[in-house]
Amino acid sequence: MASNTLKKRCSKCNKNMSILTCDGCERSFCTKHIADHRQELSIEMDSIGQEYDLLRRDLIRDDNDSHLLFDRINIWERESIIKIQQIAQQARHDLRQCLDENKSQITNNCNKLADELQSNRESGDYTEIDFDLWNKQLRELRKMLEKPPIIDILEDNTLSRPIYMIKIKQKIDQQSTTQMSNCNTISNQFSELPIIQNxxxxxxxxxxxxxxxxxxxxxxxxxxxxxxxxxxxxxxxxxxxxxxxxxxxxxxxxxxxxxxxxxxxxxxxxxxxxxxxxxxxxxxxxxxxxxxxxxxxxxxxxxxxxxxxxxxxxxxxxxxxxxxxxxxxxxxxxxxxxxxxxxxxxxxxxxxxxxx
CATH class of the missing domain: 2.60.120.920 (SPRY domain)
Incomplete structure (x- = not known):
């Protein structure tokens, strides 16, 4: 009787004596319920895998060409016609390059996370601590995908020019910078685009x-x-x-x-x-x-x-x-x-x- 009082009871049924303590949740389980607990972990692992699959699907569907700044560039191009087409094309290249760099960063981080999930799934070496970390990484990747890098157009207000110039430039959002979202800044060689208003x-x-x-x-x-x-x-x-x-x-x-x-x-x-x-x-x-x-x-x-x-x-x-x-x-x-x-x-x- 004295030895039984020293043992922990199962956190599930609170009746049977525990045989194992989970390092992840630090709860103890009896013979009957340790298998149930592992099944719960397996279900949670599947849920993270599904969320990852959804993220990959949306990443593939994401279209850089839908960015709002392209509308502004296209409007300018139609008004200025032939003499500025070459400059407009360079601006699109710079803008697309910046967006592609952000997308590439997300893709690389997704691939690293995929490898880690697959490795741990095969080995069965995962706990709630790992789930918290993976969920956090998925949230950060989702945020990077849904909130593209902050980009703006620099406008040249030199009054001597008959057509005023604008430039493609990426801004750095200090508040949203994380270890997983270090998007490279765009090159200093920006293309110039005129905008007309009077x-x-x-x-x-x-x-x-x-x-x-x-x-x-x-x-x-x-x-x-x-x-x-x-x-x-x-x-x-x-x-x-x-x-x-x-x-x-x-x-x-x-x-x-x-x-x-x-x-x-x-x-x-x-x-x-x-x-x-x-x-x-x-x-x-x-x-x-x-x-x-x-x-x-x-x-x-x-x-x-x-x-x-x-x-x-x-x-x-x-x-x-x-x-x-x-x-x-x-x-x-x-x-x-x-x-x-x-x-x-x-x-x-x-x-x-x-x-x-």
Whole structure:
């Protein structure tokens, strides 16, 4: 009786005395239930194997050519036609090379994991500790596959050039860097691509100069003037940078409106109007909303970037002097795609330049 009290009981039935303790879960099992426990481990091993198979399937299906930046490159290519086709082809090569490097890294890590899973499956040498490690590796690989490397296009804002240049460049996301996701950075030899944008219509009194890259309020300072950019935006991500050349009134307006909206001086009564009167003052469905009590306004000489993300129905303002960044979600029920960029002047001689 004394010897029985020193033995551990089976963690399954709590009746029979244990004959073996599992090093993985540190639980003890009797003769009857040790086999059941090994069966449970075998089922878990099969589950990890199935998850690996799904990852391999999705990796094979993943198509680099669906990346959003290709749309932007293709749009530029159609507008610039023959003289920039060679540059566009080089840009595609650089972008595809970066994506392929990331995909190759995932593939190599998948192969290493496959070898390890097969070896341990054949030898039966695995425990819950191994499962935790393999599941973690699978999650990291899945994250690498579903969240490609952060890539952006560098734009050359040299004003002397008739066509402004953009470049393919990969960014490094410090927060998502892991031991298994060290994607090599792209070569410094980037291809250059021009992007074309300018002012072309207005309501009120305005003049356009410098190949329609500068818009200026030319009328009565008591009446507002709205100027519109050329393009309509239906899909993709688009970024335009402006510089305020002259400004007298406290406010300017940078934003969007539905492209089918009739142009008129009552635009600020339009429900499809979204944007900013200042870096901290939004206009949402034509209603002004102050988002920050700080007294910050647009000043002469300021540079502002406006990003239109049609894919997630959002616009973003970057005020580079103050480093203020504000994201504004768009209700496409009242402001459906395609969108058009509009700037409103409130004083005579106010002017804005498109940098790129």
């Amino acid at each position: 002012f072309n219509t207005f309501i009120g009194d305005a003049i356009f100069t410098d190949n329609h890259h500068v818009a200026k309020h030319s009328g009565d300072s008591q009446r507002s003037t709205m100027v519109y950019l050329t393009k309509f935006y239906l899909s993709g991500i688009h970024r335009i940078r402006f510089r305020i050349e002259q400004k007298l009134n406290k406010y300017l307006f940078f934003g969007i409106v539905n492209s089918l909206e009739e142009m008129n001086r009552d635009i600020f009564n339009s429900p499809s109007l979204y944007g900013w009167m200042s870096p901290i003052s939004r206009v949402v469905k034509s209603q002004k909303v102050v988002i920050n009590p700080v007294n910050t306004i647009f000043n002469e000489g300021d540079e502002i970037s406006l990003t239109l993300n049609c894919n997630i129905q959002q616009i973003l303002l970057e005020h580079h002097r103050t480093d203020i960044i504000d994201r504004l979600p768009i209700d496409i029920r009242v402001c459906p795609l395609p969108w058009r960029v509009v700037i409103a002047f409130f004083s005579s001689n106010d002017s804005v330049r498109i940098i790129y």
